[in-house]
Amino acid sequence: MLNEKWQTLIDVADFAFQPIVNIYTGKLYAVEALIRNYEPAGFTTIDCVFDSAYSEKTLYSIDVKLREKAIHKFSLLPFSKHIKLFYNLDNRITMMPDFKSGYTCELLSTYEMDTSNICFELSEKHQVGMYAGVDKLVLNLYKQQGYKMAIDDFGVGFSGLQMLFNADPNFIKIDRFFICDIHLSKKKKLFVSSIVQIAQAMGIFTIAEGVECEEEYNECKKLGCNMVQGYFVQKPTLDVTQIVMSYEHLKLVDQSDKRKNGKIANIEKYLQKSSTVFMDSPINDVYEVLKGDKKNHFVPVLARDQTPLGIIRDADIKAYLYSNYGKALLYNLTQGSLKKIIAHCGRADINDPIEKILKIYAFDDDNDAILITENEKYLGYLSSKVLLDIVNEKNIVDAKDQNPLTGLSGNRIINEFVANAMDSKEKVMMAYFDFDNFKPFNDYYGFRKGDRAITLFADILKSSVGFDECLVGHVGGDDFFLGWSLKEEDSFEKVYAIVLEIVTKFSEDIKSFYCEQGLSSGYIMAKNRDGVIQQFPLMTVSAAVICHGFGYQHDFDDNELNEIFGVLKKSAKASPTHIACVDLGVIKDAI
Incomplete structure (x- = not known):
């Protein structure tokens, strides 16, 4: 039972939503829930709310109630099932005596939503002393249940790279400090470029936070960020009717910038298609896909929200099948999830320039192809041969000129x-x-x-x-x-x-x-x-x-x-x- 102070907070607190959009198209990908109106409950800052709850050992109980409010408000968006809710998670909740796993799954089911609709953001705030290692525990705990995970405020703390190395998140949110006036700072460009390159190599999407002007937006796009959030897109709003599926002013910026984009012309004609399987598909589905397409040597694996997770190689399957008891071992390994036999494969957005796609492909010698997405949804793939054809055609056009x-x-x-x-x-x-x-x-x-x-x-x-x-x-x-x-x-x-x-x-x-x-x-x-x-x-x-x-x-x-x-x-x-x-x-x- 919550005391009066905490019950007041739950009653008066509200959430503002701020859109996170595809940096190329302006299409809505997600909204971040930002807590508002906590002052009437006697708190001066958001940090005061969660630090007080932690010291009084009510952090998990308070977070659950706030999470309920955020998800309920998110459900009021008419397109909520097609986008994601980014929710800031205090990693200290696992240290609370009443912590238990699985409550959010039950809550989502009442709104006919899936765990893939939620992305939990973890910050570097509590990564030292007694809290060290909590981030890895929290990330793994929630990722195993199918939630997306993001590292928030990346770059401003001392443990960001260690957190990135240990946690394998889906997203990195680059802190506003590096984005502010980035078009005027050589050092900021260097830092953000390095973060983006590391993320690309690891198959992690980058979100530029706090973008407030067209110059910052264009620089973030030039450096390879996948998504953008900030006042230039839209300020946080308490009114859910102000959130839209597409931000037209970004399309206008993109139109003026298209000639410099370097996107592969008519990429659709190069895009290759094949049958896919889901993470929770039975292993027999993988066998059927490989049997049905003799030319293809791998199967793309998707989450239920169509996000590509990697590939399963024909050679890896055969290595099991040709060994003693291999088929039985493979069956046991893949019960409920194909995760243990999925191999990494580079990913790129359909709007990415050819130079960026080639960098992602070249980074890993084991890349069989590049999986192509739009707004993180799987569209198809580009094989190594097709990528070579694209490069050769470009070289021929340039040579003719x-x-x-x-x-x-x-x-x-x-x-x-x-x-x-x-x-x-x-x-x-x-x-x-x-x-x-x-x-x-x-x-x-x-x-x-x-x-x-x-x-x-x-x-x-x-x-x-x-x-x-x-x-x-x-x-x-x-x-x-x-x-x-x-x-x-x-x-x-x-x-x-x-x-x-x-x-x-x-x-x-x-x-x-x-x-x-x-x-x-x-x-x-x-x-x-x-x-x-x-x-x-x-x-x-x-x-x-x-x-x-x-x-x-x-x-x-x-x-x-x-x-x-x-x-x-x-x-x-x-x-x-x-x-x-x-x-x-x-x-x-x-x-």
Whole structure:
């Protein structure tokens, strides 16, 4: 029997729900239950509630009552059976004298729900001293009953990696500390990228917590997070009618970002299908699937909510069957659950870029395939052969676009870079290079020497880019392109110095291509466009440079951009430095 203080808490407390959505599609995956209105019961913080309950040894009783309220409110959502409820679990409940397992299963059955509808979140708060090891006990206890498990506030405590290693959760929720202004912090990007890579390798989904703006959202997507939660999606709400199945404003962000996503085009045509079994299927079902599909050497295993759990390999089954008493042993091992014979298999979302899918596949030498999901529901798989075909097709498309003389990227890739740059709010610089007096040089010395001049400049570009994220392109003839995706700390002056070095080096190196007379006189005699013989100075190169995202957001269409580059080229050719730069449409000398 609860005393008055605790009964007041149960009576007045309420739960706000905050959506957790697929970072690519904006589709609702789950809601997190956040306790509200505990102050009238005399508590100043949520921690005070659970610390007091723990000290009075009523933690389990209080948690059960609160859990009832959260699940009841969750059941009021018309689509509650198709999503998940994330509920914060204090791992100290197992230390309570009245703790018992199985109550939540009974409660869920009254609402015609399954354990797979619930995900319990464990925090790193109580992972030291007398509480050490409790997390593993709690996680294993609830996972065995079919609940999903998540590590909350990952990264802010001292024991997160140990907890991750021991517990094998379904989700990692990356703490808001790392997400806040992540687009402005190189260190935060590095930390989150590392967390995501570890999670991918272990088949764990990552949730970015506390995302409050579009820039944070885009950075989390770029780094490979699977799901997102925060004010940018929706603030926590006490009104369940405000929770919707799809968040349209995220779709709009995704549309503008699609060109940069790198998702496999028409992935559905590559997706392979096969019969599946469930975790609680009898072993005979596995035999039947393998017999029915001789070409396939494994069977995908799913939870009842269609979440992929791994695969069962044909070779592993045969290893049992060909041994003494193997079939009987296998039957005993799989009574009630196939868990003991399930092998790990990489998983990826259907919207993941090909680079991410290949990283997941390559991490584990034993991967037979990559299981493909949408909103964590199984869709099919990509075998190693199909992945190789996808990579080969991509390489062929890229190769067709390469300039045959220089091997540099051609117009398709250049145009994609420019379009993405103008859509982006990030710092980008683009430079178009155009030779000065190339035609008379080519006419005078012949096309072979003209080709050598072009390859000389291509080599200078490749050796002078100065940044990791840089596109070196060959538009055609004597026109070239450089595009830089810059980090926050990179400056305009740094890029300008690289452009100046390229222009200067080419002007010096090209002199060796001229004959002694031309070199000494500083010109050659050749026909102009009207067929009249005239003097032409030694060849140089001019650069038209556009700066984007240096404190301003631009809104140019393709025609306006081409006009600006045209004006810039004329300005560059007339400049003593052979360089002209523009920002916000105003032509200026760079330095």
